[in-house]
Structures are given as C-alpha cells and as structure tokens.
Amino acid sequence: MLLRWFKQLHWPLIFAMAGLIGIGTVFIHSASHYDTTSYITRQLFWTGVGLAVLLMVPMFGYRTFLSLGPVFYFVVLVMLLWVDIAGAHRLGAQRWIALGPFALQPSEFAKLATVIALANFLGERSPREGQLGTIIIALIIVFIPLAMIVKQPDLGSSLLFMPMIGVLFFLWGIRKRYFIYATAIGGVAAPLLWKFLKPYQKKRILVFLDPNQDPLGAGYTAIQAKIAVGSGGLFGKGYMAGTQSQLQFVPEHHTDFIFCVLGEEWGFFGSLILLVCYAFLFRAMFQIMEATTDIKARLLIAGIAAVTISQLFINIGMTFGIMPITGITLPFVSYGGSSLVASTFAMGLILSVHKERSIF
Amino acid sequence: MRTRLFIGACYLGLMGLASGLFYTQVFQGERYRNISEKNRIRLIPLEAPRGRVFDSKKNILVTNRPSFDVVAAPEDISPQIFPLLSKLLKIPESELRRRVKSKREYRFAPAMVEEDIPKELAFQIEERRAELPGIMIRVSSMRYYPYGETASHIIGYIGKINEGEYQKLDRERYGMNSVIGRAGLEKIYDGELRGWRGGKQVEVNAKGEMVKVLREKYPEPGKDLTITIDLEFQKRIMQIIKGDHASVAVLDLDSQNLMAMASRPAFDPNAFVQPGRAKDRAHLLKDEEAPLMDRGISSAYPPGSVFKLVTAIAGLETGKITPNTRFVCNGSFRLNSGSRPFHCWNHQGHGSLNLYEALERSCNVYFYNVASRLSPEDIARYARELGLGEKMKLDATNISPGLVPDSAWKTKKIKAKWYQGETLTFGIGQGYLLTTPLQILRLVSIIAKNGQHVEPRFVVEENPERVEDRVEIREENIKVIKRGMLHVVESPYGTGQLARVDFTQLAAKTGTAQAPPNKAHSWMTGFFPYNAPKIAFVVFVEHGGSGGITAARIVKDMLKVWRDMYAPQMV
Incomplete structure (x- = not known):
C-alpha cells in the first residue's frame, strides 16, 4: 500500500522542488543570519506545511479542486477585498492580511485560484464552438482579481496574469486571429495604462529604462542588485561573504532579491545550479502534462508553468537589468509562507495529475 | 503542436536567463567586483x-x-x-x-x-x-x-x-x-x-x-x-627693541649658529591658526608697518658708514692706500675744481687722518679720497667677496639679495652711464647699494674670523657641508680693519663709544645711512672679544637716526644681557 503510494509520486519533480527549497533555505540563512527575526525557523515551518499540502492534495485528487475552482476563486476574491479594506501596509502597498503572527499574501493564492478557475472553465468549452463568448467570460474571470491586485498595488503579481491568460488561451485552441487581435489591443492599451500607474511605479519603469537617471533614488536598487549579481563572477565571493547583500546595499534580500545573494555568493556557477533545478522542475511538469489526456489537467499544468516561468524570468531578470524592479518572489526559493504554500499546492495538483494519468 | 511551442518557449526563456547571467557575471564580473569593493570600503x-x-x-x-x-x-x-x-x-x-x-x-x-x-x-x-x-x-x-x-x-x-x-x-x-x-x-x-x-x-x-x-x-x-636660537636671549632682545622698527642678530662665531635673530614689529603666528582671528590676519597682511617682514633678511637698506670697512679693504687690497696713508679732511671733498662738493658728516673737518683714525671717526672725506682712486668694479668686487649682493643660504623665506651696483649694472638697469661721483657715494655705503642686516652680520663675521667664510644658520643639519675656505683678502689687511674697529669703540674719538662695556673688548663699526626724506637708518655691527672673537652681531634700526646713538645703545643693552646669560660660563 505504502509502496504503491510511493511509486505513484513523480520523484523527479519532487527532487527538483526539494533542491530549490534547499537552495532557498541556505540563502535565506545567509541573507538573514544577523536579523533578530529568525526567518529560517519560520521558513522551515512553512516548508513543513508545504510538504503536508504537497502530499495531501493528491489524496483528494486534482479533479476535486478543479470542480471546487469557483469556490476557491470566490474565497480569493473575498481575501483580496479584505486586503483592500483591512490589509496591512508594508513598503507602501497593501498586500497582506494579518493572521495572528503570520501575514497572508492573497495575491500569491489569487494566481493559483485564477489558473484553476480558468482551466476548469476553458476545459469545459470546446474551442470549436463560438469562441468569442468563452473568451469574454474567461477575460472577466481574469480581470476581477487582476484589477484588485493592481489596486493594491502589486504591479509584479498583476504582470503575471498576462502570460498566464495568453498561454491558456493559446493551448486551449484560440483562433490565431483572436490571438493577434489581443496582442494588438494590448500593444495599443499599454500607453493608456501608463496613466493608471502610481508615481513610484512610473518611476520604476523609467528607471528600468535608464537606471543612472536617479542612481541614489529609484535607480538605487536596480544598480545595487546588478552590482551584487555581477560582482559574484564565476564562482562567487563565498557563502555568507557577499558584501553587497550582507552590508544591505541590496534591500529585501531574503525575499524578492534572494537571487542577488545567490548570484553574489556563488557566482555564475551557483546561478546555473539554480537554473538547472528549475529546468528539471519544468521537465517534470511537461512530462506529466504530455502524459495526460485530460484537457483540464493540461491547461492547469500549462497555467502553473506559465506563471512559474514568468516569475522566474521577472525575478532573476530584474537583478541584472532586463526587467523592471517589481516585488515578485522567486518560487520555492524566496522567503515567505504564502508563496511557498501556494507553490507546493500547485505542485501537489501536478502530482495528482501524474497519479491519475492511468485512469484513461 | 501548440504545446511543443510553449514548452520550447519555456526552455528558451531559461537559456536566455542563463546567457544573460553569463554576460553579467562572467564577462562583466571584474567590473562589478570593483564597484562592489568601492561600495563597501571607505578610507x-x-x-x-x-x-x-x-x-x-x-x-x-x-x-x-x-x-x-x-x-x-x-x-x-x-x-x-x-x-x-x-x-x-x-x-x-x-x-x-x-x-x-x-x-x-x-x-x-x-x-x-x-x-x-x-x-x-x-x-x-x-x-x-x-x-x-x-x-x-x-x-x-x-x-x-x-x-x-x-x-x-x-x-x-x-x-x-x-x-x-x-x-x-x-x-x-x-x-x-x-x-x-x-x-x-x-x-x-x-x-x-x-x-x-x-x-x-x-x-x-x-x-x-x-x-x-x-x-x-x-x-x-x-x-x-x-634650532640654534636661544629663546631666553631672543626674548630679552625683543624686549630691548620693543616699539622700534629694528633688527638684531647675534652669531656664535665658532659654530656659526645664530643665537638670536629678532625683528620688530613682529606678529603672533597663532593668529594664522585660530579660526576666530580672521580680523587679526587681515590686519597683519595689510599693516603698513609690515609686521610679517623680517627686517633682518627680507628687506635691504643702504648700509651707510658700515660699508667703509669694505672700501678700506678694497683700497688696501688694490694697493691704493696703506694703513698709514693720510688724507686731509676739511669738511668736504671735490673731484675737481668744477664739481660739486661732497660733504663730511663733520662739517668742521677732521684734519689729517690715517686709515685707523678715519675708521674710528668714520670720516667721509677720507673714504671719498680712497673711493676716487678706485673703480666701482673694485669696490663691488670686494663687496661681493664679503657676501653682499647675493642671497644668503639661510633657512628662511623671502630672503632679499640686496644690491651691489657697478657700471655694467647701471648701464643695463638704469640705461645710464656711471658717474665718478657715484663711486664716492658708493664708497661711503650710500647710493644704489643695498644690504640686509644679516649680510652685514656675515661680513663682520668674516672680518672677525680673519677672512674665513661664514654662513650663519639657525637650523643645524645632520651632515653639515662645511666649506673651510676663506675670502680672497689678505689676513694682514683684515687685521688692519679689525684694529680700526677696536678704535671705533675704545678710542675717545670713536663713533661707537656709547656701546663700550667694561667686561670685554668690543670692536665695531657704526653706520648712519641717509634715507631722505625720513630720518637716517641707524646701524652698528661688530664682534667681541677683540683678541679672540667669539660673538658677532648686527643692530639695525629703520629710520633710527645716528648709528652711534640709537644702535649703539641697543648694542650696549644687548651686551649686558649677553653678559648676564653667558659670561659666567665663559670664565
């Protein structure tokens, strides 16, 4: 019985994920060892919670969660509303819900809930019947949480919704011309969206285009992050010996800028190890995706993969200047309970897809 | 098909990140490493x-x-x-x-x-x-x-x-x-x-x-x-010349070390340090009395009769006179019957004098006679031999070289011919000639040491380069000058009698340099004891009047201080 349960798990995925969490823990320690708050203990606790979630989700089966999609979606909307009304302010934005000693970040769960809801919704509609109605409803499903996240404001998280919906439509089978229209409309709308951005967000984007415009102000983080990663060189400055991060030239180095610590202390070599871990994770996800015939499952995995790769791209990209600075976590690596539990939950769903692949 | 495309895009994205990191970390690593060092290290x-x-x-x-x-x-x-x-x-x-x-x-x-x-x-x-x-x-x-x-x-x-x-x-x-x-x-x-x-x-x-x-x-x-200056001695000399515009320097002849080098008016160097004293600084820099200027070295004056020592040496060395050559002074001197008279300070005249008596009484007419037998080049040569007209090698700033004129100099600078009458004024230390008090001190020190070179100093170097050569003046002629200088103080006719002291035999020469329209500059320089000179000195008082009075009184006060401080040790 136990052996069978063991065999049903997709071990490459679990190993890749464990590797990432391991690297994350190591660098959270490096980034916060002098802090009075013990981030590492908390992270270990959340790793435990995440592991439990990871193993429990397949017991219920992903179908349960898919059919519960609308419920999750609704709960997340309530949480986002709650953040808006009574959320905790941190760093100029309202993104957290205080739950006793913890702070819950609903936007982390909103991404997943939206993917589940969309996969469930799109999976039920055939792309061969009138596409327009489906597309509009799907867009509405995305738009509501997106608008609420933009309002927080959480520019980074909201940015992730674009590739997510794009990938899901694309794999669902959207007509090419709709895809082209959407891209065109997006291109036209982007300058209009500029008006809705808060001043600091505008500044971030301007500074992204030219960090030296304000080297001690808005550009400071971008420059310091790049110095941190770049100064790591081939093999890095040694564990816990990164001057840029240890001396706090790079802010938020245990959460959003954790990659700076790794890049500086382990150099290109360490960065490559991390990327290889991610590559293995994606490989496992894609294997599972290709092995299932359930369209909903395929869309679910594709959505999760799209969000994960986007997060990866933005988070690492901003440290060496190809992406603007936004507050996005590095999945499995950054410190943060919400991020970790949401990610392991997503992996649990994928494991469940793997377990139930043989039904057909 | 679409799935493949998506998967491909994902892997491509990962590879893009890897290559971006490779560029940043490996290609530009060195550059960022330097920046990060500058970031954290401060001097x-x-x-x-x-x-x-x-x-x-x-x-x-x-x-x-x-x-x-x-x-x-x-x-x-x-x-x-x-x-x-x-x-x-x-x-x-x-x-x-x-x-x-x-x-x-x-x-x-x-x-x-x-x-x-x-x-x-x-x-x-x-x-x-x-x-x-x-x-x-x-x-x-x-x-x-x-x-x-x-x-x-x-x-x-x-x-x-x-x-x-x-x-x-x-x-x-x-x-x-x-x-x-x-x-x-x-x-x-x-x-x-x-x-x-x-x-x-x-x-x-x-x-x-x-x-x-x-x-x-x-x-x-x-x-x-x-430094070689004796603070106590310096302090007491500064006290003597308080209120004057004067310079006093005293040299130990054996070591060539300056024991005192005082100049008035002086300044408080603290004014240049204390930030609250900006007003004092401005005042010092603008003051017409030039308190920042060391009158001993930074400004040159006509030496007046003190220079007769040089004229005498030039006359003796060139053989134009002997110590016993006599000239008659009846109060004035004419180059020829048509020219204007050059007066002696004593309008009654000194009568017939030999060189010793001429030095003792500082007779102008005697030295007009000597100068009229010399060329300006002759006088200039011995003036330069005795160190006039050149910057001293003293560890001080703003050292004036003074000026020793000759006909070539006049042609070049003033674009005019040298007149013979100018040789006469040159011979009594007037005219174009300018010397600093410290130059006069060196001159008298060379005489005191029978022609040996002297280079006064107040900082002793660890490995001094002592050149033990002497001036090109015969010792017998210098001895004549020294005897004349003894008479200046010791003789009842001497111009420097006011400086006479009972504890040592002083040899000196006074000078009263005309500086119209103001009062004359007052000079006195000399050495003691006469037989075995140990100390040389110079006293200069800007517009102080008669050298035999103003300067001589200061010399006497200075000698008393010297006796109080050093005489017991010398016995």
Missing part, C-alpha cells in the same frame, strides 16, 4: 600631528594643543537643530546650513561647523547632544606658538591649503583641511614637520555605518626640529 584619513620646534636649550617654541571642533554628520542632521546651534555658537543659521553642506573629503566625512571653540562651550554642546542629533565635538590637534611674536619671523606661520594645492599635492600627506607652512621654518621644513597621514580602511554598510576596521595605518607624526 578615513587621520591627520598626523605636526613636529615641534625646540630652541637650543630644548625649550618648546612651537607645539600643538587640543582644539575642540564642532562637526556634523549631515546624514543624521535634522533641520530643527539649527536654531539651538545658532544660539550656542552665535553663528547665523544660514551660515551654519552652508557649512554643513560644504564639500567634504570623502563620503560620510563629518563636515566642519566651527573650529576651536572654548572648552566650556564644547562641554555645553556635549551635554545637549540629545537635542542636537548629528552634531558632535571632535578634538583635533592645533598648532600653538606659546611665545607669540618672540621668534615669529624665524618660525613663520601656517595656513589651510586651498583647493588648487589639494588637487596637486600627495594625498598621503595633505588632506582637504590640512594646514601647510606659508612662511619661515613652517614653510621650508613643511616636508619634515608634516608627518604622514594615517588612515582607517573601514567596511561600511549601505547606511554608511562602520561595520569593521579592515586595516589601520597609524599616522606618523612629523619630525621635531631644533
């Missing part, structure tokens, strides 16, 4: 204390004292401190703001708000620290001259270096707020007195707070300097 310079200056008896002439400075860390300052600080320091708020924002030597260096405040005020500020965030009291080392103007011209003064100098000079030795010698020993020995700046290489965090000291180099204090 905090530490000033080296300046070397002290001692007199010949190991008394401290120049030292350093603690100065309480108000400094600010502009990063920590909040605007509400300005009213209180303004009240405490009595400086307008706008000025305080300007000082806090002024340029600093390195990032996070404290800004200087006010230097050298009274100790009590420093304590007051220290007590109210809680109300003054970002303001601190720092103790630094400040130059201090305990004896004020006593040896001010020798010591000189210092000043803050300016922006241009800072850019040019060695950072290991000069900081943005460093001081530098501006005159005197402070300037000439700046390289020795100034030590080597130390520094702390510290690691700082992003807020600029020090995390740890990486390396520390202690500053190397400057070298102390000992």
